[in-house]
Amino acid sequence: MSGSGEYFDEMHEADGTVRGAYDGYCQWFDEQENALLRRKHAEAETNFRKTGITFNVYGEDEAEERLIPFDMVPRVITAAEWRKLTRGIEQRVSALNAFMHDLYHRQEIIRAGRIPERLFRNNEAWLPNMVGFTPPGGVYTHIVGIDLVRTGPDEFYVLEDNARTPSGVSYMLENRETMMEMFPELFMRVPVEQVSDYPRRLAKSLAACAPACTKGKPTVAVLTPGIYNSAYFEHAFLADQMGAELVEGSDLRVIDGRVAMRTTSGYKPLDVIYRRVDDDFLDPLTFNEDSVLGVPGIMDVYRSGGVTIANAPGTGVCDDKAIYSFMPEIVEFYTGEKPLLPNVETHRCADEDVRAYVLDNLPELVVKEVHGSGGYGMLIGPTASKKEIEAFRKKIAAKPENYIAQPTLALSTCPIFTKKGLAPRHVDLRPFVLVSPDKIDITPGGLTRVALKKGSLVVNSSQGGGTKDTWVLKD
Amino acid sequence: MLGRTANGLFWMFRYLERAENTARLLDAGLRMALTRDLVTAEEEWRSVMSTAGQRAAYEAKHGTYTGMQAWNYILRDKENPSSVRAMFGAVRQNARLARNAISGELWEAINENWLEIEDQLARPVGENRVMDVVATIRRAGTMAHGAMEGSMLRDEGYHFGQAGTFLERGDSIARILDIKYYLLLPSLSYVGSSLDTGQWDQVLRSVSGDRAYRWLNAGQIDSRGICEFLILDDCFPRSLAFCHRELRDNLAALARLHGTEGECNALMRDADTRLSDLTIDDVFDQGLHEFLTGFMASNAAIGNAIATDYRFLA
Numbered sequence: 001m002s003g004s005g006e007y008f009d010e011m012h013e014a015d016g017t018v019r020g021a022y023d024g025y026c027q028w029f030d031e032q033e034n035a036l037l038r039r040k041h042a043e044a045e046t047n048f049r050k051t052g053i054t055f056n057v058y059g060e061d062e063a064e065e066r067l068i069p070f071d072m073v074p075r076v077i078t079a080a081e082w083r084k085l086t087r088g089i090e091q092r093v094s095a096l097n098a099f100m101h102d103l104y105h106r107q108e109i110i111r112a113g114r115i116p117e118r119l120f121r122n123n124e125a126w127l128p129n130m131v132g133f134t135p136p137g138g139v140y141t142h143i144v145g146i147d148l149v150r151t152g153p154d155e156f157y158v159l160e161d162n163a164r165t166p167s168g169v170s171y172m173l174e175n176r177e178t179m180m181e182m183f184p185e186l187f188m189r190v191p192v193e194q195v196s197d198y199p200r201r202l203a204k205s206l207a208a209c210a211p212a213c214t215k216g217k218p219t220v221a222v223l224t225p226g227i228y229n230s231a232y233f234e235h236a237f238l239a240d241q242m243g244a245e246l247v248e249g250s251d252l253r254v255i256d257g258r259v260a261m262r263t264t265s266g267y268k269p270l271d272v273i274y275r276r277v278d279d280d281f282l283d284p285l286t287f288n289e290d291s292v293l294g295v296p297g298i299m300d301v302y303r304s305g306g307v308t309i310a311n312a313p314g315t316g317v318c319d320d321k322a323i324y325s326f327m328p329e330i331v332e333f334y335t336g337e338k339p340l341l342p343n344v345e346t347h348r349c350a351d352e353d354v355r356a357y358v359l360d361n362l363p364e365l366v367v368k369e370v371h372g373s374g375g376y377g378m379l380i381g382p383t384a385s386k387k388e389i390e391a392f393r394k395k396i397a398a399k400p401e402n403y404i405a406q407p408t409l410a411l412s413t414c415p416i417f418t419k420k421g422l423a424p425r426h427v428d429l430r431p432f433v434l435v436s437p438d439k440i441d442i443t444p445g446g447l448t449r450v451a452l453k454k455g456s457l458v459v460n461s462s463q464g465g466g467t468k469d470t471w472v473l474k475d
Numbered sequence: 476m477l478g479r480t481a482n483g484l485f486w487m488f489r490y491l492e493r494a495e496n497t498a499r500l501l502d503a504g505l506r507m508a509l510t511r512d513l514v515t516a517e518e519e520w521r522s523v524m525s526t527a528g529q530r531a532a533y534e535a536k537h538g539t540y541t542g543m544q545a546w547n548y549i550l551r552d553k554e555n556p557s558s559v560r561a562m563f564g565a566v567r568q569n570a571r572l573a574r575n576a577i578s579g580e581l582w583e584a585i586n587e588n589w590l591e592i593e594d595q596l597a598r599p600v601g602e603n604r605v606m607d608v609v610a611t612i613r614r615a616g617t618m619a620h621g622a623m624e625g626s627m628l629r630d631e632g633y634h635f636g637q638a639g640t641f642l643e644r645g646d647s648i649a650r651i652l653d654i655k656y657y658l659l660l661p662s663l664s665y666v667g668s669s670l671d672t673g674q675w676d677q678v679l680r681s682v683s684g685d686r687a688y689r690w691l692n693a694g695q696i697d698s699r700g701i702c703e704f705l706i707l708d709d710c711f712p713r714s715l716a717f718c719h720r721e722l723r724d725n726l727a728a729l730a731r732l733h734g735t736e737g738e739c740n741a742l743m744r745d746a747d748t749r750l751s752d753l754t755i756d757d758v759f760d761q762g763l764h765e766f767l768t769g770f771m772a773s774n775a776a777i778g779n780a781i782a783t784d785y786r787f788l789a
Binding site for chain 1: 476477478479480568571572574575579582586587590631733734785786789
């Protein structure tokens with residue numbers, strides 16, 4: 001098998017030889033018998049099922065549990081590539097936090113005319129309650145997932161910033177665990193950076209953001225919407241691995257200016273809440289009054305410094321794709337440097353000239369909803385039918401500010417294991433970043449998502465994508 | 476530990492015990508039916524259904540008793556909220572809720588068995604499979620208890636789980652004895668008289684006590700001996716006395732861990748006083764039914780007190 005030429009092949013050079021990063025893996029792979037690998041692959045699936053590593057799909061009746069397909073060919077990143085990525089991610093994440101502080105305080109960036117005011121005025125994730133308030137330690141986004149795509153040996157682009165509630169870290173950990181169980185000898189040959197201490201790093205990073213009123217060792221809890229949430233497995237997994245409580249809104253109550261959890265020996269105050277509940281459901285007194293997932297009064301406690309909420313409410317502003325299109329300006333404004341990791345070229349349909357261009361070139365473009373996520377509500381021009389394109393043309397014309405468009409990227413491919421051997425499929429990469437007042441900590445690895453359908457560019461698990469173990473090689 | 480998590484652990488083990496007891500009951504019924512006619516054996520299936528507490532609901536749906544219809548109702552009927560399938564679903568649901576309070580081994584034992592039981596109960600269970608299905612359900616309980624013994628920290632989670640197990644087990648044994656008492660005795664004057672040994676054998680089988688009882692009593696089957704064994708022999712893990720002692724010890728451990736005693740410990744002490752030094756003559760003097768009713772009520776009161784003392788609900 002060799003590189004197709006059209007897309008950057010992570011494993012092979014254009015002439016078909018194996019790239020340096022994959023030397024160790026490919027040598028091992030060539031020694032394996034296909035039948036044995038096929039059996040191991042089936043075992044891995046059974047194992048995921050047995051350990052209950054599933055995500056829920058909302059159906060009409062009960063939530064159905066599904067496995068995210070796992071591919072056993074790792075995606076490999078060299079130490080040098082990783083160092084470069086790390087610097088770019090650190091720069092971007094610092095800028096994101098500085099931007100949020102500014103947006104909820106003096107709004108210098110708007111006064112300086114670098115981004116238009118309508119950007120946050122129209123943003124559903126903008127929270128007036130956060131104006132003038134600084135979270136403990138000044139951290140807004142404590143846990144960040146930066147989605148990257150690669151188009152060439154030295155070309156990584158940021159596709160999306162997930163500053164609100166990035167998920168998938170449990171898959172990063174379980175994929176590695178599964179690989180080590182299946183192929184221990186492989187890890188004796190190839191020096192791969194560990195990812196298993198992520199929960200410990202997360203616990204440490206969260207504890208470092210505890211509010212000033214904390215007495216002794218900070219008490220940390222993970223707040224989940226409950227067992228029907230699509231990511232419940234991840235919530236339980238992280239709480240378990242951190243040695244933290246897994247709480248639901250109904251376990252919590254505001255007592256004496258603190259958020260307290262109902263334990264078997266009475267209510268105990270919490271210092272840090274890693275919440276996996278959306279802003280809207282966090283506090284029925286402040287936001288959605290029908291919500292039973294949240295805690296009445298938690299926002300008042302938060303604003304008076306009685307608890308740390310990670311990620312901070314109102315952080316979702318940064319996940320907006322219209323904000324994304326301004327990230328190069330944002331990075332430059334707050335760091336005084338050019339962005340180390342470029343954005344994908346983005347056309348804002350709100351702009352009249354740009355809109356005309358977008359409408360003329362729909363078959364070549366990818367159109368996304370500004371507030372959309374998870375691969376929903378997008379148009380992939382090159383594979384869309386005429387009907388789909390016309391439908392989007394109408395949508396864009398009706399509400400141009402709701403859409404952005406991007407060129408179809410030549411996403412890199414990495415082989416997956418199929419019945420007939422290795423076959424190239426498109427991949428992206430989500431590294432996980434932890435932010436505390438004095439540190440940005442990036443676990444060497446991340447979640448590689450892979451489009452399992454031949455030729456498909458959509459890697460989201462909700463759209464049938466799978467995942468792979470991600471290796472960062474040691475020097 | 477969160478009150479909600481403690482509640483999850485307590486009920487996870489109650490449902491597990493209930494599912495297992497139902498399987499044991501079914502097993503006894505099947506063996507009885509085998510000596511007659513597996514498919515019809517109408518009387519036997521009516522008796523199983525009564526003991527499982529599902530007779531009214533079953534008869535509302537089915538007019539007749541046939542084996543296949545009866546065991547499929549108990550095992551997997553979608554309209555039966557007390558089916559083994561529903562109970563095992565509740566076991567797993569509660570295990571998911573308490574996922575970070577149980578060991579990985581215990582979770583996997585529950586999850587794997589749930590997958591297996593779901594698979595076996597996906598389609599109607601025929602005569603050639605019913606014994607296998609019953610064995611799988613019994614094994615699920617054994618595996619979960621084994622994983623728990625071998626891998627769980629002896630913290631409050633363990634004691635809530637054990638308390639759930641023994642509260643439920645005590646209740647189901649008392650219920651089996653009570654129903655047999657009514658079903659088997661033509662009138663109250665027959666108490667202590669010789670009764671159909673085959674039916675008492677079924678009672679023993681449904682709590683897996685037939686071999687132990689025969690060993691201890693050199694094969695002598697009589698209702699008095701069996702009642703004494705199932706109520707007072709604290710060496711047998713499915714006797715009221717044994718369940719009682721385990722419940723007491725686990726509640727005492729919880730009180731120690733929390734540094735304070737609750738209502739449940741006080742109720743437990745009263746129950747203890749009533750059971751200690753009791754002889755089978757005392758039981759028959761006050762009436763078996765009266766004794767069992769009192770036991771079940773006291774058991775239920777202890778269960779409610781545990782939920783209040785440890786803040787199971789908001």
